Amino acid sequence: MAEPIKVVVTGAAGQIAYSLLFMIGKGDVFGTDQPLILHLLDIPPMMGVLEAVHMELRDSALPLLRDVIITADPNVAFKDVSAAFLVGAMPRKQGMERKDLLRSNVSIFKTQGQAIDQYAKKDIKVLVVGNPANTNALICAKYAPSIPKENFTAMTRLDQNRAQAQVAAKLGVAVNEVYNVAVWGNHSSTQYPDISFAKIKQDGEEKDVLGLIQDDEWVRKEFLPTVQNRGAAIIAARKLSSAMSAAKAAADHMKDWWSGTPEGKFVNMGVISDGSYGAPNNVIFSFPLTIKDKKWSIVQGLVFDAFGKDKFDLTSKELVEERDEAMSIIEDADA
Ligand code: NAX
Secondary structure, eight states, X not given: OOOOEEEEEESTXXXXXXXXXXXXXXXXXXXXXXXXXXXXXXXXXXXXXXXXXXXXXXHTTOTTEEEEEEESOHHHHTTTOSEEEEOOOOOOOTTOOHHHHHHHHHHHHHHHHHHHHHHSOXXXXXXXXXXXXXXXXXXXXXXXXXXXXXXXXXXXXXXXXXXXXXXXXXHTOOGGGEEOOEEEBOSSTTOEEEOTTOEEEETXXXXXXXXXXXXXXXXXXXXXXXXXXXXXXXXXXXXXXXOHHHHHHHHHHHHHHHHXXXXXXXXXXXXXXXXXXXOOSSSEEEEEEEEETTEEEEXXXXXXXXXXXXXXXXXXXXXXXXXXXXHHHHHHHHO
């Protein structure tokens, strides 16, 4: 058996972590032959709840789980870790302006970035789930200059999974038969879930999803808003935000980063933009990616129509505004 790796989950007393920790612990992410030491970080008032999560993890009798460390100290949480799930963030409260939300999150992700810089392994893989995920990931990377920017990613896999599920239902096929759904831009309601390049495999033959659906009206007026507003629909129905599906998406994201994508298939993650497709530079932007040897590459050569270009530009604009607001908060604090 391999040596154990250290993995940190922040917001570990929260609802996404409650599902995610179990998935990680039983080997869904790093493999069923990779022993683990889990580091659980939350804020001091949540230490009692975290103790209960710790007890439940122990009681789950997970063979891969060699140790669990619970802490409210980021410097302990990030020590020697190889992978980080940054789930904890400041939630948007009623009536809160974007700037106030950003201010609270800048402070959290600055502290965690600094701890990663100082204590984590230099090849750490960081997945930011806590919203606003793209901008939080950018802040975190900024404060960890000794770690490559490519190692900081934001989660748009839930949007990809939601889009695949909608297409599978429409075509009456299993969800894993649908692939190459793209998600562009921000993890927010401006995201652009795009099935222009999506395929299914039927009877051993690859077919274009759009060719099978043949219904532009459905794609633009039903599919798109359903995926963009799915988070709000879950909150309206459950009075709590998506948790089980968010945990599954976080597990999928890290698993594919760790073990790679199959030939001919792509996945989506928010990554540092290199300006591909005319996206703004220096934002964390969701692109379709292929992954090999734990390194991602942006899929090139996909072509947008005018409708797609509009959607792409809208989410780009929002990300630039979010970044600029976050940077002005940092400058004010540093002045
Ligand atoms: P919960 O409120 O259940 O849990 C969040 C936990 O984070 C709490 O235990 C809280 O004490 C902790 N926390 C707050 N500040 C912290 C800090 N500085 N260090 C460590 N822990 C801290 O929220 P949950 O439903 O688990 O959602 C977590 C985050 O995921 C939210 O920001 C949410 O908006 C975001 N989501 C992101 C999604 C995505 O696709 N990127 C989808 C699902 C979800 O909405």
